[in-house]
Amino acid sequence: MSGLEVDPVDEEAEAEATGETNTIEVTPTDSVDDGPADPVQDADEDRQTIDVEPTDDPVDGPSYVLYGGKGGVGKTTMAAATALDSARRGTRTLVVSTDPAHSLSDTFETDIGPKPEPLDDEIPLYAAEIDPDAALEEGQAAFAAEGGPDALGGLGQFMGEESPMEMLFGGAMPGSDEAVAMQTLLEYLDDDRFDRVVVDTAPTGHTLRLLQLPEIMDTMMGRIISFRQRVGSMVDGLKGMFGGPMDEEPDGMEDLEVLRARIERLRAVLRDPERTDFRIVMVPEEMSVLESKRLRSQLEEFEIPVGTVVVNRVMEPLAEVTDDVEGEFLQPDLESCAFCQRRWDVQQNALMEAQELFRGTDVRRVPLFADEVKGEAMLEVVAACLR
Structure with a gap:
């Protein structure tokens, strides 16, 4: 990919010192006179009409794609476009939103429920918008406060009417939204209906809590299992003293071990770049760059590699990004529009600051469109930019 011309550093020296780099080229554009609105x-x-050149090439990429980043940068759009393109190429694909502020339905311009349902009779595309509150109310979350005495391997039986989560946390488990999202990922990890799962994650803070949950829950499961074993041994001892039957395996222990194994599997999948691509979405603005850098740094702490950085709303013509789309699009007028010129300077400065973020990743960029991106036609355009 071509170099970003605004970067004042010596590119050869920088590359030699830090390794291979990926930068993006942004070129000023002329306006389209009398172009369609x-x-x-x-x-x-x-x-x-827009004409997007289709591709029959099979999907060559990981089975799990997670889009993360600051709120409002376009994660839902990228997830929807990726899933649509994947399904059009014959891959059975599920796109799922774990963001409590759902917009997947708006993006596809159709109602999407909390369970995977097909969006199109002609392509294998499924979608779901997870509703954490509804999942908790229905008892679908494995770690809901309303787990009752049988929750967590029967641990509640030793707590009277108080639930395990109330005892451990004084109420519902912190980050219950993320717990539901993690349970969903665990569920779809083993779902043979889908060859690929694309996840539209919540904003950065929620996503990081989601990624922390395997570690937290693994620790919690270990403590609960240990406690359950000790209490079970004590109860069995009392039963033996009074001639009662001895349990070979405490109630619920097998379920806890299965859950713990699934959590470990999820953690391993997230850390495997051959199976998972965590993609950071950003816009060329300073605040977005800073938050994207923090996100990547924290992902590295979890040993989760970032394979792709998507730069959305770049002020450049579509033709500079992809040759697969034909149609007229309004473009910024950097010669006579003072507002456009100012935004151009903002983007240039932000992209220069983002060079460190781009290193070691694939960089994809999506132009700034004059109109909102929604519906399959515009999603296909975005998908062409992401190929």
Whole structure:
């Protein structure tokens, strides 16, 4: 990929000191005179339509794709576009949103429920928007406060009417939204209906709590299992003293061990770049760059590699990004529009600051479109930029 011209450092010296780099090239553009206001043109109104060159190439990438980043940078759009493109190439794909502020339905312009349902009869595309509150109320979350005396391997039987989560945390487990999201990932990890799962994660803070949960829960499971074994041994001893039957395996212990093994498997999958691509989405603004850097640094602490950085809303013509799309799009006028010129300077400065973030990753960029990206036509355009 070409170098970013605004970077004042010696690129050869920098590359030698830090390893291979990936930078992006942003070129000023002219405006489209008398261009259409709507990028997706309606043929019935005698306007040009978008034509996206299809590809029959099979999906060559990991089975799990997670999009993360600051709120409002376009994670949902990227996840929806990736899933649509994957399904159009014949891969059975599920796109799932773990963001409590759902917008997947709006992006696809159709109602999406909390369970995977097909979106199209012609392609193998499924979607789900996880509703943490509903999942907790229905008792679908493995770590809900309302687990009752049979929750967590029967541990509640030794606590009277108080639930395990109330005893351990004084209420519902912290980060219950993330717990539901993690349970969902565990569920779909073993779902043979899908060859690929694309996840639209919540904003950065929620995502990091989600990624911490395997570690937290693994520790918690270990303590609960140890406690359950000690209490079980004590109860069995009392039973033996009074001639009662001895349990070979305490109630619920097998379920706890299975859950612990699944948590460990999820952790291993997230850390395997051959199976999972964690993609950071950012916009060329200073605040987004700073948060993206923090996210990548914290992901490294969890040993979760970042394979791709997506730069969204870049002020460049679509033709500079992909040759697979034909159609007219409004472009910024950097010659006579003072607002466009100012935003161009902001983007250039931000992209220069982001060079460290780009190192060692694939960099994809998506132009700034004049209109909102929603519906399959525009999602196909975004997908062409992400290939």
